[in-house]
Structure formats: C-alpha cells, structure tokens
C-alpha cells in the first residue's frame with residue numbers, strides 16, 4: 001500500500017453528536033463511534049478531546065480521511081461499500097489499511113484539525 005503517497009496537507013473537521021455517527025453506532029451495535037465522511041470525523045458518544053487524546057484512534061480516522069482524498073469522495077464511498085459487501089467490515093481492505101496506520105507516526109503529518 002502506497003500510503004506515503006497520501007501525505008499532503010489536509011484541513012479536516014470533527015463533528016460531535018453527529019446524527020450520521022448515531023445511525024452507524026446503532027447499526028454496528030457499538031457504544032462510541034467515529035465515522036469519516038470526506039474531511040469530517042463524525043462522532044457519537046465521544047468528544048473531540050477524547051479523539052484527539054487517543055493517538056491510535058486519531059491515526060485510524062486520519063487514514064480514512066487520506067483514503068477519501070486519494071480516491072476522491074464518491075469513488076471512495078463506492079469502493080468502500082463494495083469492499084464491505086465482499087469482505088465485511090473487519091476484512092475490508094480500507095479498514096485493514098486504517099488499522100495499520102494506527103502504528104504510523106507520520107500519518108498525521110500535514111493534518112490540520114479545524
């Protein structure tokens with residue numbers, strides 16, 4: 001995976017109490033959820049501060065922001081949904097990539113969280 005190709009400056013956003021994340025949480029039967037759509041990390045049952053303090057979690061979500069940027073918004077939505085249909089959530093290659101990014105201490109380089 002050429003994740004180094006992703007490194008570029010990106011301004012991104014965090015939205016707490018997100019309705020989209022609330023729906024995702026109920027579908028996933030999860031307590032706290034973060035879901036990235038474009039450049040925004042949508043949170044349910046978690047605060048911006050909790051996300052920013054949790055380095056591995058933040059890296060994971062930043063990896064998804066880079067995936068959106070790399071593939072393009074609509075293209076990535078379709079690719080992600082297709083992967084999920086084929087392989088489910090855990091084995092979705094974009095999730096595998098994002099989990100690997102949790103150990104990447106450069107993934108947040110150039111990221112500005114508004």
Ligand SMILES: [Zn+2]
Nearest residue numbers: 060064095098
């Ligand atoms: Zn993920």
